[in-house]
Amino acid sequence: MALNPEFVGKAFPYDEPFSVGVEKIREFARAIGDDNPLYRDREAARRAGYPDLVAPPTFAIAVIMKAQDKLLFDPRLGLNFDVVVHGDQRFVYHRPIVAGDELSSTPYVDQVRVLGGNDLISLRTEVTDPDGNPVCTAYGTLVARGTA
Amino acid sequence: MTPVLAELSVGDALPPLTYRVTRKQLVQYAGAAGDFNAIHWNQRVAVDVGLPDVIAHGMFTMASALRIVTDWVGDPGLVKQTEVRFTRPVVVADDDRGAEVEVSAVVGAIDGHAGTARIDITAKFNGQTVLGKARAVVALP
Numbered sequence: 001m002a003l004n005p006e007f008v009g010k011a012f013p014y015d016e017p018f019s020v021g022v023e024k025i026r027e028f029a030r031a032i033g034d035d036n037p038l039y040r041d042r043e044a045a046r047r048a049g050y051p052d053l054v055a056p057p058t059f060a061i062a063v064i065m066k067a068q069d070k071l072l073f074d075p076r077l078g079l080n081f082d083v084v085v086h087g088d089q090r091f092v093y094h095r096p097i098v099a100g101d102e103l104s105s106t107p108y109v110d111q112v113r114v115l116g117g118n119d120l121i122s123l124r125t126e127v128t129d130p131d132g133n134p135v136c137t138a139y140g141t142l143v144a145r146g147t148a
Numbered sequence: 149m150t151p152v153l154a155e156l157s158v159g160d161a162l163p164p165l166t167y168r169v170t171r172k173q174l175v176q177y178a179g180a181a182g183d184f185n186a187i188h189w190n191q192r193v194a195v196d197v198g199l200p201d202v203i204a205h206g207m208f209t210m211a212s213a214l215r216i217v218t219d220w221v222g223d224p225g226l227v228k229q230t231e232v233r234f235t236r237p238v239v240v241a242d243d244d245r246g247a248e249v250e251v252s253a254v255v256g257a258i259d260g261h262a263g264t265a266r267i268d269i270t271a272k273f274n275g276q277t278v279l280g281k282a283r284a285v286v287a288l289p
Contacts, residue, residue: 024180031180032211033167036218038225048223057218057227057284058211065182083197084185086206088281090231096224139231145198 002148003078003112003119007071013106014067017130020101025053028062045098052099060091060136064125067105071123072142079121080147087120087141094134103127103135110139114148150222153258153288156265162253165216169204169238170246177208191242203237204247209278210234213271216251217284220267226286228264233280238273249273256283263287 022042029039037044038054045053072079097103104127111122120143127136174188183205186193194202210232218224240247249271256268269282 028180031173031177032208032215033173034211034215034218036222036224038223048225050225054223054225056211057214057224057230058207061183061207062181081185085187085237086234088231088233089207089210090229092229093227 002114003121004076005112007077007109008112009109011106011108012067012071014070014104016066017102017104018063018066020055020063020097020099020103022053022099024062025055025059025099028059029056032056032058042099050096050098055097055099057091057093059097060093060127060138061089063097063103063127063136064105064107064138068107068123068125068140071107071109072121077121079119079142080144083145083147084142085145087143089141090139092137092139094136097135101135102130104130117146117148119144119148150226151220151288153260153263153265156255156258156288158255158258160255162216162220162255162267165219165251166248167212167215167251168246168248169208169212169240170244171202171240171242173246174202174204174208174240177205181205181207183207199237199239201239201241204240206232206234209238209249209271210282212249213251213269213279213282214284216253216269217267217286221286221288226288228285228287230284232269232282234278235280236273236276236278238278247273249278
């Protein structure tokens with residue numbers, strides 16, 4: 001079943017900001033096996049000029065996860081999540097994410113299409129701070145295998 | 149020490165990186181990232197949807213491959229952009245060894261005006277690449 005084209009071009013702002021915590025950054029860094037001191041040592045991060053721990057670059061996916069999932073699990077979209085795999089991902093950082101950030105995510109559906117029997121959806125998620133300043137833009141494509 | 153842009157040449161290789169990923173790490177990553185898709189921890193579900201076995205999260209592979217760049221520059225805040233295409237899955241067997249992924253990277257382009265270098269990353273599992281167009285743009289002094 002093709003994905004609902006009415007989603008294309010629309011914004012789906014998520015109402016709850018993501019609070020970036022010190023322990024969440026440490027947990028994420030441990031999970032990816034990365035012992036960079038800027039991810040775990042608050043003093044080292046401050047000495048490097050940051051207000052607190054720096055998040056690993058791909059931590060941005062954890063920041064936007066709930067906002068994207070709310071959109072992707074919307075039954076009107078018609079995405080079969082059981083067969084979804086990740087097609088591609090890109091992050092553009094307007095500044096590094098640090099502990100203490102309160103980040104809002106607004107996903108947009110840039111495109112839905114059918115390719116080789118698969119349904120593809122391309123999302124762009126704008127991550128901003130409480131003043132509306134851009135922090136990160138995440139672009140991702142998800143592939144529902146064999147659903148088209 | 150952070151590398152200096154003026155001392156880099158296109159084609160320069162970064163220090164290589166090899167990492168192992170086990171089922172336990174996938175469970176750990178699922179919790180850390182909030183991605184509980186069962187194909188990353190449940191063989192029954194993975195096989196049901198046509199995969200050979202449990203596979204690593206694409207984002208785990210992206211994060212691990214990008215470490216070759218952040219280890220090199222030291223400060224992860226210097227990463228301005230990064231992108232990958234997920235072209236082959238990293239299959240993680242139900243044993244203590246898991247899967248081994250070999251990561252290499254070269255300087256792909258230098259933009260002196262912007263003060264950035266593009267790093268092109270290759271990640272291989274079982275001798276085959278698992279990422280396409282894997283790149284990071286870093287700002288360097």
